[in-house]
Amino acid sequence: xxxxxxxPAAPPxxxxxxxxxxxxSFGSLxxxxxxxxxxxxxxxxxxxxxxxSGKSTALRCIDRFETIDGGEIEVCGxxxxxxxLDVRALRxxxxxxxxxxxxxxxxxxEENITLAxxxxxxxxxAEARALAAKVLAQVGLEEKLHAYPEQLSGGQQQRAAIAxxxxxxxxxxxxxxxxxxxDPELTGEVLKVIEALAADGxxxxxxxxxxxxxxxxxDQVVFMHKGKVHEAGPAGILSSPSTPELAQFVGTGF
Amino acid sequence: MGLVLDFSVVxxxxxxxxxxxxxxxxxxxxAVVCGATIGVFGAIGRRxxxxxxxxxxxxYVEAIRxxxxxxxxxxxxxxxxxxxxxxxxxxxxxxxxTINVGAYTTEIMRAGFDSIHxxxxxxxxxxxxxxxxIYWHVIIWPGIERVYPALTSQFxxxxxxxxxxxxxxxxxxxxxxxxxQSETYRSFETYIVVALIYVALSFIMRFGFWxxxxxxxxxxxxxxxxx
Numbered sequence: 001x002x003x004x005x006x007x008p009a010a011p012p013x014x015x016x017x018x019x020x021x022x023x024x025s026f027g028s029l030x031x032x033x034x035x036x037x038x039x040x041x042x043x044x045x046x047x048x049x050x051x052x053s054g055k056s057t058a059l060r061c062i063d064r065f066e067t068i069d070g071g072e073i074e075v076c077g078x079x080x081x082x083x084x085l086d087v088r089a090l091r092x093x094x095x096x097x098x099x100x101x102x103x104x105x106x107x108x109x110e111e112n113i114t115l116a117x118x119x120x121x122x123x124x125x126a127e128a129r130a131l132a133a134k135v136l137a138q139v140g141l142e143e144k145l146h147a148y149p150e151q152l153s154g155g156q157q158q159r160a161a162i163a164x165x166x167x168x169x170x171x172x173x174x175x176x177x178x179x180x181x182x183d184p185e186l187t188g189e190v191l192k193v194i195e196a197l198a199a200d201g202x203x204x205x206x207x208x209x210x211x212x213x214x215x216x217x218x219d220q221v222v223f224m225h226k227g228k229v230h231e232a233g234p235a236g237i238l239s240s241p242s243t244p245e246l247a248q249f250v251g252t253g254f
Numbered sequence: 255m256g257l258v259l260d261f262s263v264v265x266x267x268x269x270x271x272x273x274x275x276x277x278x279x280x281x282x283x284x285a286v287v288c289g290a291t292i293g294v295f296g297a298i299g300r301r302x303x304x305x306x307x308x309x310x311x312x313x314y315v316e317a318i319r320x321x322x323x324x325x326x327x328x329x330x331x332x333x334x335x336x337x338x339x340x341x342x343x344x345x346x347x348x349x350x351x352t353i354n355v356g357a358y359t360t361e362i363m364r365a366g367f368d369s370i371h372x373x374x375x376x377x378x379x380x381x382x383x384x385x386x387x388i389y390w391h392v393i394i395w396p397g398i399e400r401v402y403p404a405l406t407s408q409f410x411x412x413x414x415x416x417x418x419x420x421x422x423x424x425x426x427x428x429x430x431x432x433x434x435q436s437e438t439y440r441s442f443e444t445y446i447v448v449a450l451i452y453v454a455l456s457f458i459m460r461f462g463f464w465x466x467x468x469x470x471x472x473x474x475x476x477x478x479x480x481x
Contacts, residue, residue, distance in 0.1 A: 063380060088382045089382075096380040098373060098376065100373050104377075104378075104396070106396045106399060106473050107473075115391060116382060119383055120381065120387075151477070164381070165381070168381060
């Protein structure tokens, strides 16, 4: 697949996600220092880098969990940096999955999944339940419909969280270190679900520390270093990095 | 000097005691329902982000928590009558108890709402839920579940504290007791009986809240684990 390396202008077929020269500081700490990358329809972009390199912040900016100080972000045709943005409309197009799952502990898995389609999109209850069964089957948890989150393993909870996002039928999915809290075995089952989504053509942006997974799934790898896109390109750059920083990062694991 | 207890003249007046106990329970239920409603909005107000509302809710809570209930009751009683408003002692008692328990409930609920992890709210935001929907589905119910034992204690305490409203002649259980002991001169016996009735009322309330908890928190009912 074709990879975009910091395109300065919009490519011919408009990207689903585009960051252009994005700047962001927390107080005096500059977290994003002119970050640009874009993600085409059906593409998988993997953000990698050391802790504190700005990759999670970049991801959160896409869904307006952080506001930016400069530059532009466009997601599904919406200007995310626009102060008048309809944030709730943006979030219906963008699904996000977090490291800590964040399932609602007082609701069953089915209720977790039907909540947003019913409350936000006004999908009738019966239809929402059918949708819940469908997305749960997609992540291999159809038998957990009536379980509560605490009755599930970490990997199952994360898969349920992915299903909950899928039920909103997003145009792009964001994954923020979704396997960092899991042991290797549970990590594998979650990654398999994400791979299946990628094979189905879901547009995705992932922040991950799983290098072999990144190598296998990425259409584009974005290596962030000190708030900048230090190196970007197809998954091949992980095997033959052209900057010493990426070489060292890949060499040491993180 | 032997202690001779004679309960018969007190127990003869069981109808009056029952009426008093009923009124006490009515006062408690009205104050709990209204106070819990105030508590939810008060807690949202104290967390809400609007500085003026935050300060107003904070001032309300501090004003109530730092004054005696009896003085609050007199303030409502004489405050309303000085405005030329005539209400029954029962109404005044219900209003005063509501204002009182509303403040304590505000603080307890705030603790419950504050205990909801930021990640829960982000997940709900990420799904496109509105602020009101997030409060209702993600903050209020699990928040209340977390502090439900504290709320139950506060509400039982309120029922016991309602005895103070006998001072403005609300015809609740303690007022009835005062009247019976002055009529029978069996003061000790009267208050022993009344104390036992309060114990019974406390158990009834705790049982009621236990049943309500089963209805409100299905996860807890099924799994039995704390949230």
